[in-house]
Amino acid sequence: MEKPSIPQGTRDFGPAQVARRQHIFGVIRRTFEQFGYAPIETPTLENLSVLTGKYGDEGDQLLFKVLNSGNFLVKERRGEITPLVTADDLAQGPRAVLPKIAEKGLRYDLTVPFARYVAMNRATLTFPFKRYQMQPVWRADRPQRGRYREFWQCDADVVGTDSLLCEAEIVLMMAQVLNGLGLVDFTIKINHRGVLRNIYQALGGEGKETDLFVAIDKLDKIGRDGVTKELLEKGFSDAAIDTLFELLTVSGGYARKLQRLLAGFVTAGVEPDGQRPGPDEPTDEADDSEDAYYRGLNELAAVRDLLQASGFTQFNRLEFDPTLARGLSYYTGCIFEVKINNVAMGSVSGGGRYDNLTGAFGLPDVSGVGFSFGVDRLYDCLEELDLFPAGTGTLTRVLLAQFDAASLAAGLPLLAQLRAAGVPAELYPDAAKLKKQFQYADQKGIPYLLLAGPDERAAGQVKLRDMRAGQEQLLSVAEAVAVLSQAQ
Amino acid sequence: MEKPSIPQGTRDFGPAQVARRQHIFGVIRRTFEQFGYAPIETPTLENLSVLTGKYGDEGDQLLFKVLNSGNFLVKERRGEITPLVTADDLAQGPRAVLPKIAEKGLRYDLTVPFARYVAMNRATLTFPFKRYQMQPVWRADRPQRGRYREFWQCDADVVGTDSLLCEAEIVLMMAQVLNGLGLVDFTIKINHRGVLRNIYQALGGEGKETDLFVAIDKLDKIGRDGVTKELLEKGFSDAAIDTLFELLTVSGGYARKLQRLLAGFVTAGVEPDGQRPGPDEPTDEADDSEDAYYRGLNELAAVRDLLQASGFTQFNRLEFDPTLARGLSYYTGCIFEVKINNVAMGSVSGGGRYDNLTGAFGLPDVSGVGFSFGVDRLYDCLEELDLFPAGTGTLTRVLLAQFDAASLAAGLPLLAQLRAAGVPAELYPDAAKLKKQFQYADQKGIPYLLLAGPDERAAGQVKLRDMRAGQEQLLSVAEAVAVLSQAQ
Numbered sequence: 022m023e024k025p026s027i028p029q030g031t032r033d034f035g036p037a038q039v040a041r042r043q044h045i046f047g048v049i050r051r052t053f054e055q056f057g058y059a060p061i062e063t064p065t066l067e068n069l070s071v072l073t074g075k076y077g078d079e080g081d082q083l084l085f086k087v088l089n090s091g092n093f094l095v096k097e098r099r100g101e102i103t104p105l106v107t108a109d110d111l112a113q114g115p116r117a118v119l120p121k122i123a124e125k126g127l128r129y130d131l132t133v134p135f136a137r138y139v140a141m142n143r144a145t146l147t148f149p150f151k152r153y154q155m156q157p158v159w160r161a162d163r164p165q166r167g168r169y170r171e172f173w174q175c176d177a178d179v180v181g182t183d184s185l186l187c188e189a190e191i192v193l194m195m196a197q198v199l200n201g202l203g204l205v206d207f208t209i210k211i212n213h214r215g216v217l218r219n220i221y222q223a224l225g226g227e228g229k230e231t232d233l234f235v236a237i238d239k240l241d242k243i244g245r246d247g248v249t250k251e252l253l254e255k256g257f258s259d260a261a262i263d264t265l266f267e268l269l270t271v272s273g274g275y276a277r278k279l280q281r282l283l284a285g286f287v288t289a290g291v292e293p294d295g296q297r298p299g300p301d302e303p304t305d306e307a308d309d310s311e312d313a314y315y316r317g318l319n320e321l322a323a324v325r326d327l328l329q330a331s332g333f334t335q336f337n338r339l340e341f342d343p344t345l346a347r348g349l350s351y352y353t354g355c356i357f358e359v360k361i362n363n364v365a366m367g368s369v370s371g372g373g374r375y376d377n378l379t380g381a382f383g384l385p386d387v388s389g390v391g392f393s394f395g396v397d398r399l400y401d402c403l404e405e406l407d408l409f410p411a412g413t414g415t416l417t418r419v420l421l422a423q424f425d426a427a428s429l430a431a432g433l434p435l436l437a438q439l440r441a442a443g444v445p446a447e448l449y450p451d452a453a454k455l456k457k458q459f460q461y462a463d464q465k466g467i468p469y470l471l472l473a474g475p476d477e478r479a480a481g482q483v484k485l486r487d488m489r490a491g492q493e494q495l496l497s498v499a500e501a502v503a504v505l506s507q508a509q
Numbered sequence: 510m511e512k513p514s515i516p517q518g519t520r521d522f523g524p525a526q527v528a529r530r531q532h533i534f535g536v537i538r539r540t541f542e543q544f545g546y547a548p549i550e551t552p553t554l555e556n557l558s559v560l561t562g563k564y565g566d567e568g569d570q571l572l573f574k575v576l577n578s579g580n581f582l583v584k585e586r587r588g589e590i591t592p593l594v595t596a597d598d599l600a601q602g603p604r605a606v607l608p609k610i611a612e613k614g615l616r617y618d619l620t621v622p623f624a625r626y627v628a629m630n631r632a633t634l635t636f637p638f639k640r641y642q643m644q645p646v647w648r649a650d651r652p653q654r655g656r657y658r659e660f661w662q663c664d665a666d667v668v669g670t671d672s673l674l675c676e677a678e679i680v681l682m683m684a685q686v687l688n689g690l691g692l693v694d695f696t697i698k699i700n701h702r703g704v705l706r707n708i709y710q711a712l713g714g715e716g717k718e719t720d721l722f723v724a725i726d727k728l729d730k731i732g733r734d735g736v737t738k739e740l741l742e743k744g745f746s747d748a749a750i751d752t753l754f755e756l757l758t759v760s761g762g763y764a765r766k767l768q769r770l771l772a773g774f775v776t777a778g779v780e781p782d783g784q785r786p787g788p789d790e791p792t793d794e795a796d797d798s799e800d801a802y803y804r805g806l807n808e809l810a811a812v813r814d815l816l817q818a819s820g821f822t823q824f825n826r827l828e829f830d831p832t833l834a835r836g837l838s839y840y841t842g843c844i845f846e847v848k849i850n851n852v853a854m855g856s857v858s859g860g861g862r863y864d865n866l867t868g869a870f871g872l873p874d875v876s877g878v879g880f881s882f883g884v885d886r887l888y889d890c891l892e893e894l895d896l897f898p899a900g901t902g903t904l905t906r907v908l909l910a911q912f913d914a915a916s917l918a919a920g921l922p923l924l925a926q927l928r929a930a931g932v933p934a935e936l937y938p939d940a941a942k943l944k945k946q947f948q949y950a951d952q953k954g955i956p957y958l959l960l961a962g963p964d965e966r967a968a969g970q971v972k973l974r975d976m977r978a979g980q981e982q983l984l985s986v987a988e989a990v991a992v993l994s995q996a997q
Contacts, residue, residue, distance in 0.1 A: 025559055025625045025870045028613050031552035033626055039548040055928045057905040057935030060527040064519035064659055071513055088574040090649035092603050108596040115580050125516050137513045138521055147952040149938055161578035171552055184938030330921040382513045417545040433818040440543045447545035450672030464635040
């Protein structure tokens with residue numbers, strides 16, 4: 022017989038792991054709900070027509086595709102059977118065969134299904150629509166540490182408003198979840214696609230905006246030299262690259278960086294993004310950044326003001342990082358990314374604003390902003406930092422021992438009474454040696470053992486053993502129920 | 510542009526539906542946990558070697574299979590590429606092609622993955638092992654009312670004990686969940702594979718046991734005439750069929766039916782299953798059924814006694830039904846099925862004891878018993894009977910209106926204060942017309958609207974509107990927070 026196994030990159034979760042995961046989901050859920058987000062769920066299977074082309078070529082490769090059911094090799098119509106896949110198709114390879122045998126795939130993220138949901142339900146939804154979603158996604162990636170083929174995302178998005186309050190609340194939610202989990206040493210990085218575009222303009226480049234963003238996105242991994250090399254290959258000049266790093270490496274706090282980039286954009290002659298309201302007067306640019314109307318800088322300043330007005334105090338954990346680019350091309354406004362400091366782990370959360378997420382599904386010009394937590398990465402961080410509450414995952418508070426017919430007869434009504442009082446309780450199912458029942462309670466982490474032997478029964482009492490303290494006390498049934506109800 | 514859609518037999522769940530589903534999951538989860546069951550989760554993807562052959566030929570057909578990732582048509586080894594699928598395979602059909610292009614499938618139920626889990630983790634689990642599992646499963650069935658291709662099961666099983674206490678507790682859990690959901694008019698049917706085997710023996714048939722069970726299983730659907738016809742075709746005699754219906758249609762309550770079947774088996778000369786303990790004395794069979802030792806009847810009597818000792822009172826909802834067969838052949842002891850009366854819906858729960866569930870995975874002779882709730886059927890019953898608590902799924906208690914910069918500035922700290930007090934709250938993200946914000950609160954079912962206009966701010970007050978009652982009151986901020994915290 023073959024030994025049973027599970028597919029590469031997937032996991033079983035035992036009781037202790039489920040309890041730890043529920044702890045994470047619980048903190049995230051309560052935060053999302055406190056901010057007015059309501060849950061939706063979408064199917065595991067989506068039509069490939071919905072998924073394909075939304076995640077780039079690499080994403081299309083990593084989609085898990087599901088074989089059409091029944092005889093997937095033929096088409097049957099009014100009793101007439103036509104082959105679907107030909108030897109020619111086989112020779113042409115998977116691209117020719119795939120569309121004929123698979124029309125469904127597994128959910129790859131929660132954003133595209135959400136966009137599809139909004140487009141399909143536009144008539145009945147109330148906008149602005151705030152939803153959260155906590156479900157697994159699947160990617161046929163090469164499994165490695167912190168990367169699984171089945172993993173869980175928790176997303177919150179709001180569509181139908183371009184209010185920057187939403188951006189500010191994303192920062193508040195990120196901080197609340199991380200503080201709630203005890204992951205207090207975090208950095209929330211924020212940037213704006215407009216800032217990146219202005220930087221591109223400051224370089225005087227043409228037609229190579231994506232190349233620039235792609236290169237900046239790798240700065241963390243390949244460093245300044247690597248980025249320089251890549252940009253030179255893409256045709257950027259030495260002078261442009263110098264300007265780039267001058268802008269990317271501005272120093273100071275959030276406000277100071279905004280000021281310095283503003284000065285840099287003005288110096289480089291970058292055309293402002295917005296029109297000035299009122300008379301067109303020259304102003305002291307060092308004094309008032311609002312006059313320049315570079316959208317990215319202005320929105321980043323506004324988000325900071327909203328956070329301040331909301332009583333946010335952890336500005337030491339919020340970093341304006343002009344090098345943050347995030348790969349996904351659909352972002353158009355603020356972008357976010359969260360790192361847990363002193364843990365070797367990629368970002369545990371990220372997101373941003375998009376102006377046209379639902380356009381692919383026939384609903385254009387719906388602005389939205391959202392973000393996502395990676396539950397499995399949070400789990401690994403909490404484990405590495407030993408931040409999980411203790412526990413084996415067992416919820417049973419008390420085990421009633423069974424050693425003979427009389428103990429069973431005495432135990433059954435007591436068991437019912439305990440459960441009715443809301444105390445999760447078990448009666449050992451067999452009349453076994455007490456040692457075995459002790460071991461059972463011990464290994465499962467059940468905190469109390471309850472015995473009703475002949476002496477106790479004669480006295481109308483039970484013996485309650487505190488498994489951790491190793492202490493026993495004789496109590497009336499009512500007393501025992503009271504102790505166990507309070508002990509929770 | 511193609512209109513986006515979701516695959517046949519799958520569903521999106523909006524906020525109201527998620528809330529209703531969570532209500533069901535919550536009642537089931539609390540019950541399972543009160544009875545000492547701990548949660549596990551298994552992957553969505555299982556190896557086809559684990560799934561195939563476990564659900565019969567029809568089940569194998571209904572498994573969703575997942576295409577191998579990458580170029581699924583070739584095998585690459587040390588740079589050498591060999592075609593996997595040949596034109597010959599195509600000609601032979603899907604059975605020849607499938608094993609070469611798909612090695613994974615979607616979870617079809619929760620029982621086989623559980624058995625696989627127990628076999629894989631036997632060394633570290635504490636037995637008896639009690640687990641529950643609440644996850645979706647997928648079947649490529651033809652969708653129809655109450656039957657989906659993605660649907661949810663909630664299973665509880667215990668393995669490693671043959672104690673009938675587990676059977677009794679299944680009845681207790683079934684009743685507790687249904688009562689908890691308000692589905693009070695239910696019938697829990699119970700039978701025993703041993704009873705069916707004894708009936709088969711009473712008929713004197715040979716080698717046609719499965720034919721008999723399959724036919725009995727259809728009694729509900731095809732009636733006595735249909736079953737008679739089927740059995741005649743399978744070679745059963747008229748006399749045997751008469752005996753069958755005599756036994757199947759014994760009347761009376763639970764205990765009376767046990768007695769009458771016992772008498773029937775004795776009359777028909779069925780060999781008892783067990784040995785008598787003590788001296789072999791003739792007894793009055795109407796007096797004491799325990800002497801005959803037909804395992805099925807005895808265990809059913811014992812389950813009833815355990816229920817009585819546990820204080821179970823709903824014996825009018827528990828029916829011993831000798832015609833209950835349940836298709837799955839792995840059951841070996843008690844079997845269960847639950848119907849909601851006066852609702853046109855198949856069974857909402859079922860289960861039974863199996864003596865060798867993990868045998869297929871190299872762990873023989875592990876006795877277990879378990880049962881399953883079909884969440885989607887419970888949902889449909891609750892909907893049909895209008896038993897869901899009211900609600901739109903929104904958890905937000907209060908919407909803070911925004912009409913100008915000052916209302917935003919006043920609203921932000923108040924918003925933070927409300928959330929810190931545990932009140933889910935939203936500030937309308939844009940400065941919009943009040944009418945629009947009213948509509949937003951109304952459509953989402955947010956119970957309170959909070960306004961802080963110039964007059965209120967000047968007086969250090971806020972206006973709190975009860976959306977359902979249509980009443981407004983002027984309160985201090987502290988009073989408003991107190992009202993909203995209590996209103997939950």
